[in-house]
Amino acid sequence: MLLNMKDLLKTAYENQFAVGSYNVANSEFVRVVIEAAEEKNAPAIIQIHPNEIELLGDEFTAYVREICQRTSIPVAIHLDHGASVQDVMRAIRNGFTSVMIDASHASFEDNIAITKEVVQLAHAVNVSVEAELGTIGSNDNSSEGGADEILYTDPQDAKIFVEETGVDTLAVAIGTSHGQYKHAGKPELKLDLLQEIHQQVNIPLVLHGGSDNKDEEISQTYLHGVSKINLSTDMKNAFFQEMRSFLTENQGAYEPDVIMPSARNAAKEVVKKKMDLFNSTNHAHLYFK
Numbered sequence: 001m002l003l004n005m006k007d008l009l010k011t012a013y014e015n016q017f018a019v020g021s022y023n024v025a026n027s028e029f030v031r032v033v034i035e036a037a038e039e040k041n042a043p044a045i046i047q048i049h050p051n052e053i054e055l056l057g058d059e060f061t062a063y064v065r066e067i068c069q070r071t072s073i074p075v076a077i078h079l080d081h082g083a084s085v086q087d088v089m090r091a092i093r094n095g096f097t098s099v100m101i102d103a104s105h106a107s108f109e110d111n112i113a114i115t116k117e118v119v120q121l122a123h124a125v126n127v128s129v130e131a132e133l134g135t136i137g138s139n140d141n142s143s144e145g146g147a148d149e150i151l152y153t154d155p156q157d158a159k160i161f162v163e164e165t166g167v168d169t170l171a172v173a174i175g176t177s178h179g180q181y182k183h184a185g186k187p188e189l190k191l192d193l194l195q196e197i198h199q200q201v202n203i204p205l206v207l208h209g210g211s212d213n214k215d216e217e218i219s220q221t222y223l224h225g226v227s228k229i230n231l232s233t234d235m236k237n238a239f240f241q242e243m244r245s246f247l248t249e250n251q252g253a254y255e256p257d258v259i260m261p262s263a264r265n266a267a268k269e270v271v272k273k274k275m276d277l278f279n280s281t282n283h284a285h286l287y288f289k
Contacts, residue, residue, distance in 0.1 A: 001287070002068045005076040005098035006128035006168040008043055009204040009227040011286050017279035018207075018222040021045035021078060022271060023232035025052050028264050030064055032235065036271040037073045042280040043287065045098075045228065047078040050087050061094040074287040078130070080230070088118050092127055100171070104132040108157060115165040123166075130228075133161050134173030136208045150175060152193060159200040169204045169228060172197055176209030189217045191224065198225035206230070215277055222279060229278055235267050242266035 012019050022033045024046055037044040046064055048056070061077065068075045078098040079091035088099045099122055103114040115131040122129045134153035153172040162170060174190045174197075198205065204227030207218075218229065243263040246253070253259050275281045 001072060001074050002065065002097060003074055003076050003287075004126060004128040005045065005078055005130070005228070008045065008074055008076045008287075009169055012043070012222075012227040012280070012283075013204040013225070015283065015286060016222055017283055018226050018229045019043050019045055019280055020271065020274050020278050021047045021080075021206075021228050021230045022235060023047055023049055023052065023080060023230070024064070025055065025236070027060075027063065028260055029235070029239070029267065030067060032239070032264055032267045032271055034067055034071055034073070034075070036268045036275065037075065037284075038071060039268075040272055040275045040281045041073070041284045042275040042282070043074040043284055044275075044280075045076045045078050047080040047230070048096075049080040050082065053090075058090070058094050061091075061096065065095045073284050076128075082118075085114070085118060085121070088122065092122060092125060096127065098128040098130065098168075100130040100132070102132045102171075104135050104171075104173075108161075112161060112164045115161075115167055119166050119168075128168040130169045130171060130206055131161070131165060131167045132171040132173075132208075133158055136171070136173055136176060152190065153197055155193070155196040155200045158197050162201050162203055167203070169206055170201060171206040171208050174207070176207060176213060189213065189221070191217065191220055194221060194224045194226070201225070204228060218277055219279070229274075231271070231274055234274070235270050238270045239263045239267035 008019060024030050033044050033046055064077055076098050077096045079096050079100055081102045082088045082100050083102060088101055091099050101115055101118040103111040119129045135151040150173055174194050175188060205225040206228040207221055207226045208230045246262050
């Protein structure tokens with residue numbers, strides 16, 4: 001069942017769970033997400049970054065839409081980190097039901113102006129909009145972008161931003177980064193800051209960089225307004241680590257139907273565990289009341 005993200009996250013926000021938003025880089029990852037969602041009876045978001053769109057081509061969205069329409073699980077198709085109005089319009093024309101405009105590196109005033117323009121364009125065709133305020137960090141080997149230095153979201157700025165733009169959901173910076181953490185230890189999320197933002201903003205919040213964080217911190221975020229948690233690195237690592245191991249042990253293998261299943265299953269186990277962590281497991285029925 002294909003929805004826009006505003007409708008998908010409204011239920012999550014009201015029932016204090018988060019919907020996982022998973023970056024797909026080919027059809028195998030689409031199957032990973034859909035099969036995990038069906039097995040866990042959990043809503044899900046399939047998101048595609050502009051870099052992944054360049055890899056896959058515009059036609060790939062037709063496949064994603066078809067599989068999303070066939071499943072009984074509530075699903076949205078989301079553009080991750082659109083950098084311009086052109087990125088957003090390309091996604092809308094291709095059939096995405098939700099888009100992100102990331103003007104977080106612009107000035108506060110320009111971020112508002114750009115986001116407001118995107119909201120007007122997207123809402124006219126029933127497509128929901130995510131924006132970002134503050135900056136998400138970036139670790140090595142991540143192609144999703146980010147900043148060298150995290151600029152934390154200011155709660156008062158968030159309130160003004162949401163009121164001025166009419167955006168449907170807001171990605172906030174509370175200490176996460178894209179990619180895998182190479183250094184010892186894991187980041188400390190500023191949960192007190194998240195609570196302050198939640199008090200000022202009455203729309204669902206988004207946590208980017210959902211991989212490789214402490215479970216006990218992640219499990220607190222959806223109690224304070226986070227309704228969407230992005231996941232890419234953990235899922236992709238599981239997939240490709242299993243594929244490397246399989247190919248090392250089976251060097252004569254060349255058929256995709258021999259090579260792919262174990263990698264797909266490894267990634268699916270990660271996604272299923274994340275659905276449990278995000279508290280979205282067994283919540284698909286809430287969308288059919």
